[in-house]
Amino acid sequence: MIGVVDYDAGNIASVSNALSAIGAEYCVSSGVDLLAQCDGIILPGVGAAPGAMTSLRQRGLIPFLRSVNKPLLGICLGMQLLFESSEEGETLCLAVLPGTIKRLSDRAEKIPHMGWNMVTFTAMNPLIEGIDQSAYFYFAHSFVATVNGTTLGTAECGEVFTAALAYKNYFGVQFHPEKSGKNGLTILKNFETQCRSYRP
Amino acid sequence: MLTKRIIPCLDILNGRVVKGKKFRQLRDVGNPVELAARYSDEGADELVILDISASLEGRKPFVDVVMAVARKIAIPLTVGGGIRTLDDILTLLRCGADKVSLNTILTRDPSLLTRAAEIVGNQALVAAIDAKRSDGSWIVRVKSGTEETRHDAIRWAQTVVENGAGELLVTSIDKDGMKEGYDLELLSTLHRTVKVPVIASGGAGTKEHILDALRIGKADAVLAASLFHYNELSIAHLKHYLQEEGVPIRL
Numbered sequence: 001m002i003g004v005v006d007y008d009a010g011n012i013a014s015v016s017n018a019l020s021a022i023g024a025e026y027c028v029s030s031g032v033d034l035l036a037q038c039d040g041i042i043l044p045g046v047g048a049a050p051g052a053m054t055s056l057r058q059r060g061l062i063p064f065l066r067s068v069n070k071p072l073l074g075i076c077l078g079m080q081l082l083f084e085s086s087e088e089g090e091t092l093c094l095a096v097l098p099g100t101i102k103r104l105s106d107r108a109e110k111i112p113h114m115g116w117n118m119v120t121f122t123a124m125n126p127l128i129e130g131i132d133q134s135a136y137f138y139f140a141h142s143f144v145a146t147v148n149g150t151t152l153g154t155a156e157c158g159e160v161f162t163a164a165l166a167y168k169n170y171f172g173v174q175f176h177p178e179k180s181g182k183n184g185l186t187i188l189k190n191f192e193t194q195c196r197s198y199r200p
Numbered sequence: 201m202l203t204k205r206i207i208p209c210l211d212i213l214n215g216r217v218v219k220g221k222k223f224r225q226l227r228d229v230g231n232p233v234e235l236a237a238r239y240s241d242e243g244a245d246e247l248v249i250l251d252i253s254a255s256l257e258g259r260k261p262f263v264d265v266v267m268a269v270a271r272k273i274a275i276p277l278t279v280g281g282g283i284r285t286l287d288d289i290l291t292l293l294r295c296g297a298d299k300v301s302l303n304t305i306l307t308r309d310p311s312l313l314t315r316a317a318e319i320v321g322n323q324a325l326v327a328a329i330d331a332k333r334s335d336g337s338w339i340v341r342v343k344s345g346t347e348e349t350r351h352d353a354i355r356w357a358q359t360v361v362e363n364g365a366g367e368l369l370v371t372s373i374d375k376d377g378m379k380e381g382y383d384l385e386l387l388s389t390l391h392r393t394v395k396v397p398v399i400a401s402g403g404a405g406t407k408e409h410i411l412d413a414l415r416i417g418k419a420d421a422v423l424a425a426s427l428f429h430y431n432e433l434s435i436a437h438l439k440h441y442l443q444e445e446g447v448p449i450r451l
Contacts, residue, residue, distance in 0.1 A: 008319070013296035017271050046298070047321045077321070110202075110397045110420060112323040112366045116245055116450040117202045136203065136450045138245075138276060140298070140323040142366075157202060179276045179298060181240075 002026040002195055003038030005065075005078075007055040011178065015044045015075070018178035022185050024192045030059045040070050040195030044178075045077030046140070049101070050089035052077055066094055071194045072170050073127075076141055079165070079172030088143050096170055097150060101143045108158030112142045119163040119175065121153035127171050127190050128152060128164065135183050137163070137175035144174065169198065203450045204414050204442070205245035205421035206435055207399060208428045210235055210269075211252045212262050212281070218252070219377070219426045226252075229429045233268045239428065240273040242435040245450060247273060248301065248369070248423060251281025252344055263295050270296025278326055280369075289316050293324065301369055303328040304342040306360055307349050313364035322366035326399075329353055329360070331386060332373040338386055345373050353386070354393055361394050368394065369423065371401040377426065379405025387417030399423050407433055407441050414447055 004015055006028045019026045019042075026042075029035055043065065045052060056062050065072070074082050081093045086101035093101070104111050116136045121128055137155075144161035147154055155163040155174070165172045171191065177184035210217045210232050217229040229235070236247055249269060251262045266279050279292045280301025289300050305312060306327060313325055330345050331338035331353035338353035351359075357368055370390060372383035382403045390398050400419035404410055404427045413419045427433050443449045 008290075011293065011298060013267075013270060013294055014277075014298055017296055018274060020271070021274060046293075046324055048318055051319055111395055112397070113202065114323060114367060114397045115202050115205050115420065139202075140276070140366075142322060176276070176298075179274060181274050185274060 001038045002040050002042055002192060003035040004028045004042045004044060005035065005061065006030045007052065007059055007061065011044050011046045011176070014176070014178045015042060018185060018188055022189045022192065024188070030061065032060060032064045035064065038070070040191065040198070041065075041068055041072040042191075043072060043074045043078035043081065045075060045079075045081065047077055048088055049077065049080060049086040049091040049093065049143070052081060053091050053093060056081075062094065066096060068169070070169060071191065071198050073191045074170070074172040075178070076174060076176055079174055080143060080145060082170060082172055083145060086143060097148075097165075097167055099146065099148060101145055103143055105158045112140060113157040114140050116180075117155045117157065117175075119153045119155050121164070123152045125152050125166045126194055127166060127187060129190050130186050131183055137173075137177070137180040137183060139175045141174060201448045203245070203448045204419075205399075206243075206410075206438060207246045207248055207421050207423045208235075208239040208244050208435070209248040209250065209401070209423045209425045211250050211425065212265055213253050215262065215265055217429070219429060232265050233272055235429070236269040237272045239435060240275050243439055243451070244275060244435050245421070246276040246278065248278045248280070250279075250301065253281070263291065266292060266295045266297055278369075280326070280328055286312065286316055286319070289320065293320060299324045299326050299367070301326040301328045302365075303330065307340065307342050307351065310359055310363045313360060317364035322364050325365050326367045326369050327357075327360035327365035328369040328371070329357060330371045330373055331383075333383075341373055354389055357390055357394050361396050365396060367397045367399065369399045369401060372403055375403030376401075378403055379426075381405065381409040382413040382417055382419075382422070384412055384417040387413060387419050391418035397421065407438050410438060411442060411445055411447065414442070415445075
């Protein structure tokens with residue numbers, strides 16, 4: 001069972017629909033007790049970092065998300081929140097990973113970075129099994145994580161940034177796997193497999 | 201490289217897909233869920249569904265259509281028509297929409313964008329601008345094109361972006377349904393004026409029109425309806441053509 005964290009951060013329905021499409025068992029909850037019983041956690045996210053962190057704090061989810069010992073997949077803003085802080089509203093985040101989320105460089109022709117872009121995978125990981133080394137995914141964001149030691153794949157929009165990452169039991173994708181057609185569903189399926197087989 | 205997007209649009213009236221000319225003369229085209237699934241399978245990059253009755257006849261929930269379509273597709277879904285409040289926005293996103301398209305309400309309350317952006321982010325907020333040519337410029341019209349405003353479309357585009365719109369869906373009322381091509385001057389002017397992506401709408405009749413909107417109009421995405429609804433052009437064929445012409449496209 002995958003627990004989808006419900007914290008009023010938008011695309012719960014899209015994530016739920018995609019999990020249904022791959023036949024995954026899931027629940028949507030903001031309760032630590034229920035989420036703690038799940039085999040894995042998805043932290044979705046559309047929205048803005050300040051409101052999202054406030055919302056997580058109000059629900060008492062921050063300690064749980066920081067210390068969870070099973071696979072966790074952060075999607076878009078959900079991935080960005082794994083870092084120490086974000087330039088978006090000068091927000092302190094979950095600090096699972098070091099570093100700051102930055103606004104896309106003005107070299108980007110358009111901001112937000114919106115649409116299907118090529119992701120180039122630069123490391124091996126079970127999360128991206130079965131995906132071509134270069135594959136299209138759907139993005140919709142204005143802030144990015146720079147390339148770092150956890151980066152699994154990169155994309156380019158005025159600069160090269162982290163499109164997918166893995167660190168211990170934490171995974172993150174800047175794109176929206178729930179909106180990226182077949183490739184995206186493959187990633188969610190891979191994550192579900194991780195959840196079922198994970199042993200801390 | 202970021203690819204250009206091909207976006208079929210479903211105009212919804214009473215739960216059915218319809219299509220008109222210059223925002224008039226509506227004809228029934230089909231079932232929204234079936235069409236959405238077909239376009240998603242054929243390689244559409246996103247889908248837009250608009251409740252076209254909403255502004256004229258008062259709010260009509262087409263939430264059932266939104267939910268049914270969202271369950272069928274794994275590509276982004278933008279929903280518009282009759283959205284008036286922050287609650288409307290949150291409800292539609294909760295029902296499976298990824299973005300909402302705001303139009304008439306913005307002329308009364310552009311700050312709705314600002315309030316919504318704090319919660320859902322700019323990337324989920326599309327400002328729809330229906331523009332009509334008038335003495336060398338373009339005037340914004342609202343209520344499905346029936347009501348003229350005092351807003352110059354280019355200045356209005358800047359206003360909605362400043363307020364928090366993450367994308368513009370720009371329809372030329374003069375060109376809509378005419379199949380004579382997009383208003384390229386309107387598109388390229390907007391491209392030079394705003395930093396957010398522009399979706400071109402209104403006037404596609406051939407694949408060359410779409411190429412022009414992307415290449416000359418510098419649009420980031422093109423929206424088309426009847427071209428796809430009546431099988432005049434398949435999305436797959438269009439995308440291959442654009443790729444051969446050197447346009448970055450997801451195949």
